[in-house]
Amino acid sequence: MLKQPYLLFLGDAPDALAAKVAQGIKDWRPDASVGQMRLEGCNADMDMPDMNVAEAVAAGAKTLVIGVANRGGLISDVWMDVLVEVMENGMDIAAGLHTLLKDQPRLVEAAERTGQSLFDVRLPQVQYPIGDGKPRTGKRILAVGTDCSCGKMYTACAMEKEMRDRGMKATFRATGQTGILVTGEGVPLDAVIADFMAGAVETLTPNNDEDHWDLIEGQGSLFHPSYSGVTMALIHGGQPDYLVLCHEPTRTHMRGLPHYTSPGLAALRPLAEELAKVVNPNVKSMAISVNTQHMSDDEAKAYLAEVEAEMGLPTTDPFRYGAGKLVDALG
Amino acid sequence: MLKQPYLLFLGDAPDALAAKVAQGIKDWRPDASVGQMRLEGCNADMDMPDMNVAEAVAAGAKTLVIGVANRGGLISDVWMDVLVEVMENGMDIAAGLHTLLKDQPRLVEAAERTGQSLFDVRLPQVQYPIGDGKPRTGKRILAVGTDCSCGKMYTACAMEKEMRDRGMKATFRATGQTGILVTGEGVPLDAVIADFMAGAVETLTPNNDEDHWDLIEGQGSLFHPSYSGVTMALIHGGQPDYLVLCHEPTRTHMRGLPHYTSPGLAALRPLAEELAKVVNPNVKSMAISVNTQHMSDDEAKAYLAEVEAEMGLPTTDPFRYGAGKLVDALG
Numbered sequence: 001m002l003k004q005p006y007l008l009f010l011g012d013a014p015d016a017l018a019a020k021v022a023q024g025i026k027d028w029r030p031d032a033s034v035g036q037m038r039l040e041g042c043n044a045d046m047d048m049p050d051m052n053v054a055e056a057v058a059a060g061a062k063t064l065v066i067g068v069a070n071r072g073g074l075i076s077d078v079w080m081d082v083l084v085e086v087m088e089n090g091m092d093i094a095a096g097l098h099t100l101l102k103d104q105p106r107l108v109e110a111a112e113r114t115g116q117s118l119f120d121v122r123l124p125q126v127q128y129p130i131g132d133g134k135p136r137t138g139k140r141i142l143a144v145g146t147d148c149s150c151g152k153m154y155t156a157c158a159m160e161k162e163m164r165d166r167g168m169k170a171t172f173r174a175t176g177q178t179g180i181l182v183t184g185e186g187v188p189l190d191a192v193i194a195d196f197m198a199g200a201v202e203t204l205t206p207n208n209d210e211d212h213w214d215l216i217e218g219q220g221s222l223f224h225p226s227y228s229g230v231t232m233a234l235i236h237g238g239q240p241d242y243l244v245l246c247h248e249p250t251r252t253h254m255r256g257l258p259h260y261t262s263p264g265l266a267a268l269r270p271l272a273e274e275l276a277k278v279v280n281p282n283v284k285s286m287a288i289s290v291n292t293q294h295m296s297d298d299e300a301k302a303y304l305a306e307v308e309a310e311m312g313l314p315t316t317d318p319f320r321y322g323a324g325k326l327v328d329a330l331g
Numbered sequence: 332m333l334k335q336p337y338l339l340f341l342g343d344a345p346d347a348l349a350a351k352v353a354q355g356i357k358d359w360r361p362d363a364s365v366g367q368m369r370l371e372g373c374n375a376d377m378d379m380p381d382m383n384v385a386e387a388v389a390a391g392a393k394t395l396v397i398g399v400a401n402r403g404g405l406i407s408d409v410w411m412d413v414l415v416e417v418m419e420n421g422m423d424i425a426a427g428l429h430t431l432l433k434d435q436p437r438l439v440e441a442a443e444r445t446g447q448s449l450f451d452v453r454l455p456q457v458q459y460p461i462g463d464g465k466p467r468t469g470k471r472i473l474a475v476g477t478d479c480s481c482g483k484m485y486t487a488c489a490m491e492k493e494m495r496d497r498g499m500k501a502t503f504r505a506t507g508q509t510g511i512l513v514t515g516e517g518v519p520l521d522a523v524i525a526d527f528m529a530g531a532v533e534t535l536t537p538n539n540d541e542d543h544w545d546l547i548e549g550q551g552s553l554f555h556p557s558y559s560g561v562t563m564a565l566i567h568g569g570q571p572d573y574l575v576l577c578h579e580p581t582r583t584h585m586r587g588l589p590h591y592t593s594p595g596l597a598a599l600r601p602l603a604e605e606l607a608k609v610v611n612p613n614v615k616s617m618a619i620s621v622n623t624q625h626m627s628d629d630e631a632k633a634y635l636a637e638v639e640a641e642m643g644l645p646t647t648d649p650f651r652y653g654a655g656k657l658v659d660a661l662g
Contacts, residue, residue, distance in 0.1 A: 130557050131556055131557040132556075132557065132588065133556030133557065133588055133590070133591060134590060135590075189525060190524075190525045190526040191524055191525065191526065192524070192525050193521075193522055193523070193524060193525070194520060194521045194522065194523050194524070194525060194528050194560065194561045194564070195521040195522065195557075195558065195561070197525050197560045198556055198557055198558070198559070198560060199557070222563075222606070222609075223609050225462055225463075225464030225529055225567035225568070225609060225610050226461050226462040226463065226464065226526075226529055226530070226567075227526065227529070228529070228563050228564065228566075228567050228606075228609070229525065229528045229529060229560040229561060229562075229563040229564030229567070230525045230526070230560060231560075231563070232553075232559050232560040232562070232563035233525070233559065233560030235559075236556035236557075236559050236560070237556070257463065257464055259464070259465060259466075260464060260609075263609075271605060271606075274602060275553070275559075275602075278553075278554050278556060278559070278594075279556050
């Protein structure tokens with residue numbers, strides 16, 4: 001579990017997209033960070049106070065979170081100097097980079113010397129059990145998608161926010177590195193060993209109050225041949241009471257696979273329900289979440305109305321229009 | 332890849348069941364082993380020549396395969412003395428034990444000293460790629476089950492044997508530790524990291540001659556919440572042209588999960604086909620393989636006839652009655 005508050009490190013992010021991890025933290029945990037740190041050449045801005053190390057420490061920052069994708073997978077010398085200085089001033093470092101912090105000798109040396117921690121959130125930190133499929137108390141909602149990267153994390157985060165705003169007990173359960181950095185804990189499911197995937201998800205979503213809601217971040221898609229096994233483990237390990245079906249309508253092919261197209265929402269619904277019924281016979285699809293970022297407002301509204309009519313489920317883009325409609329769907 | 336021929340190590344197996352790995356090798360690769368090695372108290376017998384280390388070396392054995400499940404997960408001192416002696420006489424050691432060979436200091440020391448290899452077939456030996464779902468040449472048959480441990484490996488092995496006997500090009504593709512020891516290579520799928528499961532299966536079943544058949548060992552079950560993600564990765568990574576549906580009719584609950592019962596063959600067929608169609612629109616269920624070991628001959632025959640009539644697919648127990656009917660189903 002990461003110590004908050006964070007200092008968001010944007011480094012020399014060439015553009016806003018490179019800083020999407022920082023953006024996710026800003027969007028969903030606006031109070032989690034005391035400020036941002038930008039180096040020369042940074043073209044991203046979270047609209048937060050710019051801080052150097054001393055200022056961040058004075059503001060109470062406990063963990064520097066690398067909120068930027070690094071170029072070419074390397075940690076540059078410029079970054080390295082800052083990261084060492086941060087640890088020397090009493091802060092931990094957390095990152096979801098492909099290049100691991102723990103594989104950088106300078107960082108490992110500094111961590112040992114200062115007693116600070118390096119968190120590579122792509123790596124599991126514990127040994128998970130084998131799943132047992134036993135019914136658990138509390139309620140669970142899982143986001144499942146027609147493809148990878150179609151808005152499952154944002155959907156779960158937006159529903160958590162809306163539910164908390166309504167005074168409901170709700171917890172976003174992160175299963176990917178960005179989600180883990182956003183909320184400070186979770187399971188990096190794609191890095192878990194096959195036999196323990198379902199058990200890891202069970203561990204992430206334990207028994208809870210009967211009126212508590214887990215909002216489980218989905219991964220991959222049943223229709224994405226590279227990652228469908230991870231999706232399957234989420235469906236059975238997560239034991240959802242409700243499914244939110246997620247879709248990005250402008251995709252011409254499955255992410256990263258030009259030779260595959262998604263069969264879409266109408267095919268996803270019965271398949272996901274049938275599989276989820278193995279562990280929870282009462283599971284229902286409750287609503288549809290569409291990522292309309294590549295559509296105009298008119299196009300988006302027309303598309304959402306069309307899907308809602310075709311599928312017979314409340315449909316919205318929770319990032320664009322709020323998650324109220326999704327939470328209302330719980331009745 | 333393990334060097335053959337093998338010396339089958341039965342150790343102090345308390346009964347025949349404890350030596351089921353050795354039995355699998357004996358059944359499916361009868362020419363792979365020069366003999367067996369039994370220690371005091373061994374109650375298993377593969378009906379092969381008993382050999383000491385010198386005799387095995389003289390007979391040409393290249394690898395001692397631990398064909399017995401060890402008690403309590405430990406490698407006893409009695410075993411250890413033999414294993415070290417074996418390496419000192421020029422043989423490798425292979426095992427699928429929970430207790431890893433590479434975690435035993437005496438064995439590691441002996442391997443380094445002698446230049447022999449220790450193969451823990453539960454552990455992946457290479458870094459697998461992420462799957463890409465691209466169509467591959469050659470034909471593939473995947474065994475899928477209503478539960479774990481219902482005869483998927485035996486079905487694939489029996490079909491390989493029958494196909495080879497008929498002069499067809501056929502290769503059993505192992506995905507579990509027993510299968511890997513039987514055939515000398517494969518992917519220990521349940522120990523692969525989630526993101527690489529489908530890619531590992533693609534690597535295992537590469538492009539091949541158009542008239543070549545891969546017989547892919549299944550794992551887990553779509554209905555088994557602990558391991559369904561592994562099954563899913565096999566269906567999408569294996570890209571099967573045909574499915575063989577495997578079933579053990581005397582089970583009262585899912586293996587290891589007293590609170591789950593399997594929905595059975597009638598539910599498995601459409602679900603497995605729909606999922607397999609994501610990567611191969613022409614996939615078909617071709618036949619049904621039933622494990623009738625807990626039934627009398629009369630019961631078995633009656634049950635097979637009943638399933639065949641209900642499901643409309645050729646149905647047999649390939650271990651009991653041969654795999655001819657399964658291979659005939661290919662037309």
